[in-house]
Amino acid sequence: MTCDLLLRDARSVARIINLAHRFNCRCTRIDASAVSGATTASFAFDGPAVALTRLRAQIDRILAYEAPAGARLPEGTP
Amino acid sequence: MNGAQVAVAALEREGVDFIFGYPGGTIMPLYDALFNHAVRHVLCRHEAAAAFAAGGYARSSGRVGVCCATSGPGATNLVTALLDAYMDSVPVVAVTGQVRTDLMGTDGFQEADVCAITQAITKRNFLVDDPNQIAATLAEAFALARSGRPGPVLVDIPTDVLKAQVTEGAAPAPPPLPAAVPRAPDEAVRAAVAQIRAAQRPVAIVGGGVRAGGVEAFRTFVALLGLPHASTLMALGAADPDDPHALGMLGMHGLKAANKAVQRADLVIALGMRFDDRVTGKPDRFARGAAVIHADIDATEFNKIIPADVILHGDLRDTLEALVAELVRSQVPRFDAWAREAQELGGPLPSDRVAEHVLSATDVLDRFFAAVPPEAIVTVDVGQHQMWAAQRAHPAHPRHFLSSSGLGAMGFGFPAAIGAQFANPGVPVYAVVGDGGFQMCLPELATLRRYGVPAKVLLIDNQNLGMVRQWQELFFSARYSATNLADNPDFAAIARAYGIEAFAVADPRAADATIAAFIAHAGPALLHAACHPTENVWPMIPAGMTVDDLMEARA
Structure with a gap:
């Protein structure tokens, strides 16, 4: 599963990595950079399908809690 | 105005009437701003209790509960109650002091990275490094706590930021943030x-x-x-x-x-x-x-x-x-x-009631719930008494029955009752607690006493960590490891030492009269019910099983 995210809070990168670990998923790629107050982050995860689904839902919740500035870029999903 | 005054003004703008907390070094500027302020501070005797009280306030009222603590140990003591609020979707805002900005990251005295610690147990947290951002950050924290699925938000403010003068106008009123509410198609x-x-x-x-x-x-x-x-x-x-x-x-x-x-x-x-x-x-x-x-x-x-x-x-x-x-x-x-x-698939609740001369916890709770007024708010702690109460209570509204449900945090029930009483001053409030959980928050008797809070405590004392004991009996070959509390203190004497009226009952024949006197008492009170030590909670579906495996009695 891949996720390309625009994060308001750079600390969410760490939160997402911790969540992946907790959900028994493996983070296979992380690219993150800070651009004018926001952070673009690109992740790739491996793991059981059900765990990836739960992880995706939790990531969406993190983005929602970052609203109103939170936004998601077009992404590639499994 | 300094940052602390701006913070308190922001709390007032959000309609905060009470803030539950415990002072300490880095949060002192906030306490100075709270001195004689319309936003009243309630001094609890432990930060965990303050946060549980904020949760009880929020659960019983639907309004945002607010707690505060100093940096380091003060902030970390909030953690369990913040997770409790997160698990049960309770709107709470926690304000913590932080060490001076120039000390952050130096392992300074009472320094803790509370934002890192609470990242997984709050909807969001904020470290405010600019006094001009305090008002806007608190507005966002409150909006986030109460919007969508409610939950806790923490705002961490270094002590120098609390002391600093706000330069961009005095306490600017930020515009209300829109709360996005999804709608089922x-x-x-x-x-x-x-x-x-x-x-x-x-x-x-x-x-x-x-x-x-x-x-x-x-x-x-x-x-x-x-x-x-x-x-x-x-x-x-x-x-x-x-x-x-x-x-x-x-x-x-x-x-x-x-x-x-x-x-x-x-x-x-x-x-x-x-x-x-x-x-x-x-x-x-x-x-x-x-x-x-x-x-x-x-x-x-x-x-x-x-x-x-x-x-x-x-x-x-x-x-x-x-x-x-x-x-x-x-x-x-x-x-x-x-x-x-x-x-018709149901039937009478099974129970383990024993001999007639021994007080049964389920009997006490049956009588108690028959006697409490219908508008009462009942909080419970965690364990057997919680389940017995949940089986028997008939609350008028979900905000009248407060339980640490998702987290199951012992020590919740009593401080939550204090918070609920502050939120609902005219309503009778009862905490039903066990002898294990009550001992995690005994000093809050001082909070009851100081503020004359009329909340009452019904203590179901079976001299055991009863739920764990029950599982040991049923699933661990009756090896009772560290669950016996037969050396409990004299709870009624402790209550009286704090200046709280205490009632006690050990004989079932006296139960109705004692419960009636306890309920009729005008102020805060404790009722100590000395109950049989091995009564179990039935029915029970063992963990990971289904209703087909439902147990109604010991095998």
Whole structure:
């Protein structure tokens, strides 16, 4: 599963990595950079399908809690 | 104005009347700003109790509860209660002091990276490094805490930022932040109604989501259909107390009718609930023959445990109103016959009551709930007494029965009652606690005394960590490891030492009179009930099992 995210809070990168670990998923790629107050982050995860689904839902919740500035870029999903 | 004064002004703008806390070094500027302020500070005797009190305030009122603590140990003592609020979707804002900006990262005295520590247990947290951002940050924190699925938010402010003068105008009033509320699509509502019309044995399960303004809509929905309905621990009180189709609590220690009806259902209508493992037991055997309609405001919950056939993503009240509107567009189905059948699946609550001369906890609670006024707010701690109370209570509203449900945090019940009493000054408030959990927060008797809070404590003392003891008896070959509390202190004497009136009962023949005197007492009081030590909670579905494995007594 891949996720390309625009994060308001750079600390969410760490939160997402911790969540992946907790959900028994493996983070296979992380690219993150800070651009004018926001952070673009690109992740790739491996793991059981059900765990990836739960992880995706939790990531969406993190983005929602970052609203109103939170936004998601077009992404590639499994 | 300095940053602390701006912060207190921001709290006042949010309608905060009480803030529960404990002072310390880095939070002192905030305490100075609170001195003689209209926002009243309630001094608890431990930061954990302050945060639980804020939770009790929020759970019982629907308003945001606020707590504060100093940096380091003060902040870390909030952690359990913040997680409790996160698990049970309770709107709480915690304000913590932080060490000076120039000391951060140096392992300074009473320094803790509380934002890192609480990242996984808050909706968000903020470290404010600019006094000009305090007002806007607090406004965002409150908006986030109360919006969508409510929850805790922490705002950490270094002490030098609290002391610094605000330069960009005095306490600018930030514009209110819009709260995005999802709404279930019409197509999904029509699909749900089609499922309801096609069902023979539908059962609604209502969960904690109903607490956020959905109670009347829920009652209207189930009454319209004559629908049998079960409740999670979080939603007890959602049903009208006179509703004949209410099956009671579902789950591990739920009522037989509720568990069996859900297992026989051909349609489960899950309303603001999250299929917790204490409800489902073994998910792949839970309600095996049922289609599932799942309504929730948090999309994260869909298909997390139990797959849904129809998803209704939105505010529960809006969703229920949309379902009712769609149902009445043509003939409304009625399920009264099935509801009566579902009710007959139950029976009297089994109990372990022993000899007539020994006080039984279930007997005490039966008598207590028969005697408390219907408008009372009851908080419970965690353990056997919590389940016995949940089986027996008939709260008028979910905000009248407060439990640390998802987290199961011992030490919650008593401080939560204090918070609930501050939020509801004219309402009788009772904390039902066990001898284990009560000893985690005994010093809060001082809080009762200081503020004359009339909340009362019913202590079910079975001289054991009873629920753990029960599991040891049933699943660990009766090896009672570290659960015996036979050396408990004299609780009534402790209460009196704090200046709190104490009652005690050990003889069942005196129970009614003592409970009546306890309830009639005008101020704060403790009732110590010395109960039989080995009474178990029945029924019980062992962890990871199903209603087919339901136990009603020792083997």
